[in-house]
Amino acid sequence: MKQVSLLGATGSIGVQTLDVLRLHPDQFSLYAMGFGRNIEKALPLIREFDPSMIVVQDEETKRKLEKEVSHPQILCGGEGLIEASIAEPVDVVVNAVMGSIGLPATLKAIQSKKQMAIANKETLVTAGHLVMEEAKKHNVNLLPVDSEHSAIFQALNGEQRKDINKLIITASGGSFRDQTREELVGVTVDDALNHPNWKMGAKITIDSASMMNKGLEVIEAHWLFDVPYDQIHVILHRESVIHSMVEYVDRNVIAQLGTPDMKVPIQYALTYPERKELPITKSLNLEEIATLNFQKMDLDRFPCLRMAFEAGKAGGSMPTVLNAANEEAVQQFLEGKISFLDIEKYIAQALEKHDRIHNPDLSTIISIDKETRERVRFQIN
Ligand SMILES: NC(=O)C1=CN([C@@H]2O[C@H](COP(=O)(O)OP(=O)(O)OC[C@H]3O[C@@H](n4cnc5c(N)ncnc54)[C@H](OP(=O)(O)O)[C@@H]3O)[C@@H](O)[C@H]2O)C=CC1
Ligand SMILES: CC(=O)[C@@H](O)[C@H](O)COP(=O)(O)O
Numbered sequence: 001m002k003q004v005s006l007l008g009a010t011g012s013i014g015v016q017t018l019d020v021l022r023l024h025p026d027q028f029s030l031y032a033m034g035f036g037r038n039i040e041k042a043l044p045l046i047r048e049f050d051p052s053m054i055v056v057q058d059e060e061t062k063r064k065l066e067k068e069v070s071h072p073q074i075l076c077g078g079e080g081l082i083e084a085s086i087a088e089p090v091d092v093v094v095n096a097v098m099g100s101i102g103l104p105a106t107l108k109a110i111q112s113k114k115q116m117a118i119a120n121k122e123t124l125v126t127a128g129h130l131v132m133e134e135a136k137k138h139n140v141n142l143l144p145v146d147s148e149h150s151a152i153f154q155a156l157n158g159e160q161r162k163d164i165n166k167l168i169i170t171a172s173g174g175s176f177r178d179q180t181r182e183e184l185v186g187v188t189v190d191d192a193l194n195h196p197n198w199k200m201g202a203k204i205t206i207d208s209a210s211m212m213n214k215g216l217e218v219i220e221a222h223w224l225f226d227v228p229y230d231q232i233h234v235i236l237h238r239e240s241v242i243h244s245m246v247e248y249v250d251r252n253v254i255a256q257l258g259t260p261d262m263k264v265p266i267q268y269a270l271t272y273p274e275r276k277e278l279p280i281t282k283s284l285n286l287e288e289i290a291t292l293n294f295q296k297m298d299l300d301r302f303p304c305l306r307m308a309f310e311a312g313k314a315g316g317s318m319p320t321v322l323n324a325a326n327e328e329a330v331q332q333f334l335e336g337k338i339s340f341l342d343i344e345k346y347i348a349q350a351l352e353k354h355d356r357i358h359n360p361d362l363s364t365i366i367s368i369d370k371e372t373r374e375r376v377r378f379q380i381n
């Protein structure tokens, strides 16, 4: 029986991870459960899974939760997420929190040699060099949950390989894939949240609409698979049926296909190297889909993807700034304080103003992350 620590249990990935755990009660038990502030969503999950440890975002949420449940171990904040990641009984940590807040817990889990299923891509974007260094040092395999990275991981057969010609990451195009840039003026939050293929949390859905999600995924792939940026390609693929591909040096291309359902990569990360039945997901019906489309990615149409490639190639602290500015700008957009097109504007300004720091350590990353958010907020207000 594997003891699971799930960070971000009330989110889109978190809830689907619990769907997978329900299928395999003889193999997985939920030891720890972390979430932010959504007590209403968490309560039935706490009652059902009865975790030994609960972590919430802050003291206020802890107090509210204590009025609802009597539980011996309710922790809070970043320290709580770390405790839930390193607790002795935990075998596998699923990091499904949103944002760079997930970084310290990921690093500590790796240092404690926990098996790591990672959905929290912002961790790898903001500090990929630190995460991979620790993973190598402690011989921890990072099992990707993100659908594209799970696809690449499977196309590589789980190996680190040097005979790759290129990675081909597919992008659905997001909510505005059929709009011109001119047509993006005045789009609403609801328009942006209307993803054509996936039902996901709000932040990643906005990232998908701006193409920043693909930019973050390029940086995530660079670190996870140790592939240079010039060998990472992105193509538009409207159907989200091919989740990504690897072209080897001999021109063989291995693609992974599947129904767009995150329970598939979540379960694979949990059961790897085994494959288990997943009856709650539909089989891929290619006859029904009939046609798969591919289109060249236009970096002028999607400047967030261009900025991500540039920040990734520049390295050092640039991806930290890219990620923090994006997290802040997306939050401000979701709160109705800036327009959709302002997101890319504030990210560009943050990158421009930042003097790159080579090889930043954890405390430098945390302070750059904080300063960048403050700078974006200051410019907006
Ligand atoms: N959704 C998807 O299909 C995919 C998501 N991912 C990645 O997975 C991660 C999670 O995404 P998604 O599930 O969509 O996001 P959601 O916004 O749906 O969920 C985020 C989760 O993190 C919790 N959380 C947020 N802030 C904190 C905090 N400070 N402390 C503790 N918990 C916190 C939330 O708690 P609460 O709501 O209770 O406040 C919630 O449980 C992201 O990095 C995303 O990029 C990758 C591929 C696909
Ligand atoms: C499901 C998943 O992995 C998301 O990251 C997804 O890729 C979003 O789709 P697009 O960014 O391609 O629109």
Ligand SMILES: [Mn+2]
Binding pocket: 146, 147, 148, 217
């Ligand atoms: Mn993805």
